[in-house]
Amino acid sequence: MSQSIAFLGPKATFTDLAVSRLFPDDTKIAMSTIPECLDAVSEGQTDLAVVPIENALEGSVNITLDYLVHEVDLPIRGEIITPIQQHIMVHPDNDSPAFLPETIYSHSHAIAQCHKFLHKELSGIRCENTTSTAAAAKIVKENPERKIAAIANEMAAQEYGLQITKHNIHDFSHNHTKFVVLSKSEVQYKNTTAVPQGYKTTLMVMLPADHSGALHQVLSAFAWRKLNLSKIESRPMKTGLGNYIFIIDLEMKMDDVLVPGAISELEALGCKVSLLGSYPSFMVEEAADQAEVSLKTR
Numbered sequence: 001m002s003q004s005i006a007f008l009g010p011k012a013t014f015t016d017l018a019v020s021r022l023f024p025d026d027t028k029i030a031m032s033t034i035p036e037c038l039d040a041v042s043e044g045q046t047d048l049a050v051v052p053i054e055n056a057l058e059g060s061v062n063i064t065l066d067y068l069v070h071e072v073d074l075p076i077r078g079e080i081i082t083p084i085q086q087h088i089m090v091h092p093d094n095d096s097p098a099f100l101p102e103t104i105y106s107h108s109h110a111i112a113q114c115h116k117f118l119h120k121e122l123s124g125i126r127c128e129n130t131t132s133t134a135a136a137a138k139i140v141k142e143n144p145e146r147k148i149a150a151i152a153n154e155m156a157a158q159e160y161g162l163q164i165t166k167h168n169i170h171d172f173s174h175n176h177t178k179f180v181v182l183s184k185s186e187v188q189y190k191n192t193t194a195v196p197q198g199y200k201t202t203l204m205v206m207l208p209a210d211h212s213g214a215l216h217q218v219l220s221a222f223a224w225r226k227l228n229l230s231k232i233e234s235r236p237m238k239t240g241l242g243n244y245i246f247i248i249d250l251e252m253k254m255d256d257v258l259v260p261g262a263i264s265e266l267e268a269l270g271c272k273v274s275l276l277g278s279y280p281s282f283m284v285e286e287a288a289d290q291a292e293v294s295l296k297t298r
């Protein structure tokens, strides 16, 4: 049976590309914001949601983490890591070497991935945030009379009939974004064209009180069991300065002994621990020709 998937739209965002690789046969439903995606699955309007959670250049997508920690109760059912290539594009009416945009539109994370380029090559030009990269491309399509450009991907240029004027403007060639799959029920991975990479387990840990060595004690519960952490991130608990919640990714599937043992040890230390999910990880490999282009343009 087809699954319905809320994703950060409109058509041709990076999230759309990630969903197409993971769920080629399912039904995509475009939302305007990340909270809308999470509310849709939380309230049962869709079976699942796919949203960005971390970028290799810019770090965590805080709105996703904060929503998962504070606003919704949704387990992570999977993750997919995809290569990210950012391009500048303009309306075809404005495709001339003399055209200089006054404003560049894109998602804040995409703009942040191109800071060095924007500073060096387009300094003084205003950047404006949009809800996604494809939303920026749509604005450029709908306003041919304005001196504007968008930062988005190649599929957005095709979808919205724009002309790419500069390829691969992201500041470092190893640019990847991780997206998470969230659902209240089991997820079917059928005909996925992404490569399985094993499993991850994500825990949320709240320390009992601020005392010296508290975080060290937490980490040692994993260390002496030889549990490999692939990420540790702190987010404010929003109860006052200095109060944090830790989100910890383990590079393994939930088992019967080691992870439950680490959780019990943390609870014995007075920590509050919850399981955000234990799930398969997928990777989209960078096409060889794209990897080469991105290296040549450096």
Ligand SMILES: O=C(O)C(=O)C[C@]1(C(=O)O)C=C[C@@H](O)C=C1
Residues within 6 Å of the ligand: 008, 012, 013, 014, 015, 016, 052, 055, 061, 084, 107, 109, 110, 131, 132, 133, 134, 177
């Ligand atoms: O705007 C998009 O295309 C998105 O899918 C969002 C998003 C993000 O939030 O990080 C996803 C991947 C890129 O890192 C830039 C933007």
